[in-house]
Amino acid sequence: MSVITSNLLDETFVRLQEEGKTAFIPFITVGDPDPATTVDIIVALEQAGADIVELGVPYSDPLADGPVIQRASERALVRKITIDTCFDVARETRTRGVNMPFVLFTYYNPVLQMGLDKFFSSMQAAGISGLIIPDLPVEESGEVLALADAANVSLVPLVAPTSQDRIAVILSKARGFIYCVSSLGVTGERATFHEGLEAFIKSVKEMSDLPVAIGFGISNAEQVRQFSKICDGVVVGSAIVRKIEESVPLLQQGHSKEEGLLQIRDFVRLLKS
C-alpha cells in the first residue's frame, strides 16, 4: 500500500481508539430541508456527540438508498442542491466552530459531471477528508483513487457480506476506514440483522489495519451499543433522516426552528447513549 498522509479522518479514529471509543457517524442529506438548516443540523449533531458526519449529496436516482433517504433527496433537489452546495455547507459549518471530519457520500455521476480534477480540488478546499461513492466498485475506481490520494482524501470502500473473494482486493485499496454493509439491501431501518454478521465483521477486521465501521439499517440506541462493542464506527442514516423529515415543519418556521433542532439533538443523544 502506498504511503498516505494522514488527514482529519485518520486522526479522529486514532484519537477515539486511544480513548477506547467507537466513532458515532450520523448521515444526513445536504439541503434537506435547505442548506442553511443543514448547517444548523451539523452544529447540533456535533453538540450531540457525533464524531464524524457523512454528508449525502442528493441524487435523482439513488440506487443504494431506501425510501427515507430517497425522499430526503427529493426534498433537497427541489432546491437544486448540487455538490457545490455541499462544499459551501461544509465550509460554513467550520465558521460555526464545527471540528469533526466530513465524509462526502455521493453517487458517481454528479462527480463525473463536475470533472474529477475540479471535484478533488474543491474537496480539499472545503476541508472534506473522506469520500464514499456507493456505485463505484473497486474495479471501476482506479482513476478516482489516484486523484483522491493526491488530494489527501480517503476513498472509503463499502464491503458487503456477499463480497467474498473480492474483500481482499477491496481492502488493499481502502483508505480512511472500511464501511461494512450490515445486510443485503438498500439503506433503511432494520429491526434485526443476520446471524453471520459478527463473524463477517471479525473477518474484515482481521484482514485490515484500518478502522471498521458498520452501517445500513442501524436505527436505535440498543443496536448502536451492540455494534459499538465490535466495530470502530457506527453509521446511522435513515433513522436520523427520518427524524429530520418529521421535524421539517418545525425547522421551516423561524419561531420553531430551535425546537426542531433541539429534537434532532435529543434524538441523536439518545441514539448514542
Add this chain to the structure above:
Amino acid sequence: MTQVPDEHGRFGPFGGRYVPETLMNALIELEKSYRHYEDDAEFQAEISYLLKQYSGRETPLYYAERLTEHLGGAKIYLKREDLNHTGAHKINNAIGQGILAKRMGKKKVIAETGAGQHGVATATVAALLGLECKVFMGEEDTKRQQLNVFRMKLLGAEVVPVLSGTRTLKDACNEALRYWVSNVHDTFYILGSATGPHPYPMMVRNFQRVIGDETRRQILEAEGRLPDMLVAAVGGGSNAIGMFYPFVEDTDVQMVGVEAAGRGVDTEFHAATMTKGTKGVFQGSLSYLLQDAFGQVLPAHSISAGLDYPGIGPEHSYLKDIERAKYYPITDKEALDALHLLSRTEGIIPALESAHAVAQVVKLAPNMTRDDLVVICLSGRGDKDVESIMAYTEGGGIL
C-alpha cells in the same frame, strides 16, 4: 473491428459495472454462468426449441409492397417481430434469461417494464418455466398500459407499481435493482433492455441477435444480397442491437437507430438521448444520458412508454461514437402519422415504439431508389397502444 465488450464489459469507453457493492458478486456469478452456458449445445437447443415452437420463430421478413409504392422510393421490408408470442421482440430475451435463471437454480424472477411488453414477456416465460415472478412498473405507466398490467396478472405475476421519482421506466429499473440487492440469493433479475451493468448489455444483445441473424438469411434468400439500410427504434435499444449486431462487420449496411423526440428535441419533453444527451453513468453503465449540468438525470418524455427512458444501451453509444450507426429523433406526432400510414397501407398496426422506426423510413425512403433495400424492425404490435392513441386523438391530436 475489435470484439466488444472486453472482459470489463466495455464497449470502447462505454459500459462497465457501476453498481452497489452488494450486487457485484451476483453480477460476477451471472457473467460466469452465462459464459458457461453460452456455448453449451443443450442450453442453446432449449432456447431454439422454445423460440420456434413456443414463440413462433422465425418471424417473417415481409415485403411491404403498398408502403413501398406509397413512399415511392426504397424497397421496404418489415421484420415482423410483432408476430412473436406476446406481440413483441421482448420474448426472445425473456426466454434466454428465463432458461438461464432456471439453470442457475433460481426460483424467482423479477423484471422492470415500461410499455409492459417486457413485463408480459417475463410473466409469460415465468409461467412457462414455473418461476415466481414480480414485475416493477412505474405508476404512470401502469395507468397508460392498463391492459398489459392485467395481462401480467392473468399470467400469475405480481405487478409492483413504483411510486418513486418520475414513476416511469427508469424508476421501475431503480426499484428492480433495489429489490434485487435485497434478494440476490434466490432471485434472478431478467433485465429487458441492452442496458444496465455488465454482463446485461452483452447478454441481452446475444439473446436478441436472432432478429438480425434471421433477417440476414431471409434477405439473402429474397434478394440475393444484404440490405442497404436497417432501421430500428431505440429506447434502451434491445431490438435495435439485436437487429444491428450481426451486420456490424458489413460496413455497406447502414444502421439507423430512431429515438423518441416526444414533443420536439427543443422542448423539455423528449427522450432523445443520442441527439441531446451527454456521457454519464446511469443504472450501472457509462453511456449517453439525458442529464443536467450537475449530473442529475432528467425526466424523459415520449408518447411511447417503451421509449420513455433517459438512457441508452452502451453498445449504441459505442456504435454512434465510431460512426457505425446513426441515430435520429422522431416526434410523437410523426410516430402517430406513421402508425396511421402503416395501418392503412399494410393492415399492420405497429406498436408506438416501432412506429418511430417507420416514421424515419417515411422521411428517408422517398430519397432512395427501388434498388435500395431497407429493413424496418417492426419490434411489436400496436394493440397495447390503442387506448393511448384514442386519448391523443380525443385530446385534439391527429387521425
